[in-house]
Amino acid sequence: MQGLEHITVLGVFFQSVGCEQIWKRDVRFDDKVFLSESNVKSKPLYVLSVMSCGRLCKKNGTSPAFSHIEDKCYCYSNRTDGQSFTFLEGAQYYFLSDDYFFLSDEKNCKDHNYQYLSEIRVCYKDYNDSKIWQDANKKCRSDGGHLIMLDTVGKLSVFQNIIPKNVYYWVGLEDMDQDGTWIWTKSTSKDFDRKLWFPGEPNGNEFCGMVQYLPSDPRAGIFDLICDSPSRFICEM
Structure with missing residues (x-):
């Protein structure tokens, strides 16, 4: 689908037994903030990075998506499909993926004297x-x-x-x-x-x-x- 680009960028916010769920980009929803009353959990949070935004949105409750721009973080209570929005140039949208990163991957990497890049899940x-x-x-x-x-x-x-x-x-x-x-x-x-x-x-x-x-x-x-x-x-x- 044109305009869809999924990029694994974060790997730490939802933890289950032996694995962690990961955030992914979806550029279709960039440059927007979804402002319907049911979707924005609160006013923007002020953060230092996109990773901080993801952590805070998970910490504040079930938040399957968020938008981030500069020092502002918008946590969503549901996925944004079909929701109303306002344009905010530079905002980047992330959603909680159904993919999982297994914690054993990094240990296996180190056991073989390899290095692990969590943002792209590569052991090299x-x-x-x-x-x-x-x-x-x-x-x-x-x-x-x-x-x-x-x-x-x-x-x-x-x-x-x-x-x-x-x-x-x-x-x-x-x-x-x-x-x-x-x-x-x-x-x-x-x-x-x-x-x-x-x-x-x-x-x-x-x-x-x-x-x-x-x-x-x-x-x-x-x-x-x-x-x-x-x-x-x-x-x-």
Whole structure:
């Protein structure tokens, strides 16, 4: 559906046995505050961050959605579909998802000396040594994982802010058949979204995917590279 973008951003506000429910963005309801009397639980709360807004809305009772802008937080007593609203440019809308994040994921990550990114629920390891793509893929497999699958703009943006500048990193994307069909090694049935290419890519006889952060052009995107070029790599578990 056009205009719908679900991005996992928060993972701590509803706790059950061994798991936590998570908040997600729904940009269809951005730039609005839903002001019907039955929907707004109270006047805006004043908060330091979107995470504080989520915590407060859950703390104040059953609140399955909220809007946040700057230091203001609007807690809703129900989902906003069909409710009246007023425009408030810059407001961001979040809802409590039926997805669950299992608390054991983070422990399992640490047990394997990997790092955990809760905002995108990714367990990863940045390897400093350089390998060709095939050997990097084998190393990740030996860990029980795979080369990282950056299959959304949100994931790409997060990792672009983590990796060093002007350094190549292999990801789990390849076209080994050289037929123009790019596949993720983690999930070969998942179609590759060509909008994830960096502008101008792919651009030659290069059949393995990589990412890098270019200070001169910080847009997030995937590049193609010759598979036998030694590069650093990121594994995901």
